Amino acid sequence: MSDAVVREFKKLDDELAKKVNDAMKTEDKRGGKVGKGGKGDRGGK
Secondary structure: OHHHHHHHHHHHHHHHHHHHHHHHHHHHHHHOOOOOOOHHHHHOO
């Protein structure tokens, strides 16, 4: 049963990460503050 819980958690985590990435792209298109002050997606993963 714990394997099923881990799989469900991973699925939810992936969905949340996708939503966050989509939201960040939307904010960039609107000319948000991302990247203007050296903060945001310039971190370089």
